[in-house]
Amino acid sequence: MLRKINLSATAIVLVCFFLPWVQVSCGGASDTLSGFDLARQDSTLLWLIALLTAAVLVLGLLRRAGEKQQPFAILSVITGGITLLLMNNQRGKFSDAAALIPAQLTGWFWLGLISAGAMVVWARARDTALPFYIRHGFSTIGVGYVDLTTGLPHHDVIREIG
Secondary structure (H helix, E strand, C coil): CHHHHHHHHHHHHHHHHCCEEEEEEECCEEEEEEHHHHHHHCCHHHHHHHHHHHHHHHHHHHCCCCCCCHHHHHHHHHHHHHHHHHHHHHHHHHCCCCCCCCEEECHHHHHHHHHHHHCCCEEEEEHHHHHHHHHCCEEEEEEEEECCCCCCEEEEEEECCC
């Protein structure tokens, strides 16, 4: 079930990349720009959204149910994080209320942004709680460390939502 949620969120992000993100209106005329249009013009880093989400979809569909989840979960978290970062950067560019020509972000943009957030689930798990996290589908990443605030040993954990 959770695997389908992640793949669905990834598919939504990819589809929304090709739908209108920004609507510009001036004097009764209006025009829209999709993530694809923005990537073609001046924001070439936006191509990472399409490439990474396509990779997550393909790998997610080709992956067998019994395979290790950690590599796919790491790719999914990285993809979701990069997508959130890039889309938030675009949000900042078009959220200027004092602009000469007003531009609005569309519902497709917000749906894509929220779906990208659904791809990212991680936590800082106390070592004594690791069995709980593992039982609930999380995988440890990296080496353990001592949290400076609590002085207790921790591991970073991620969960594939899909």
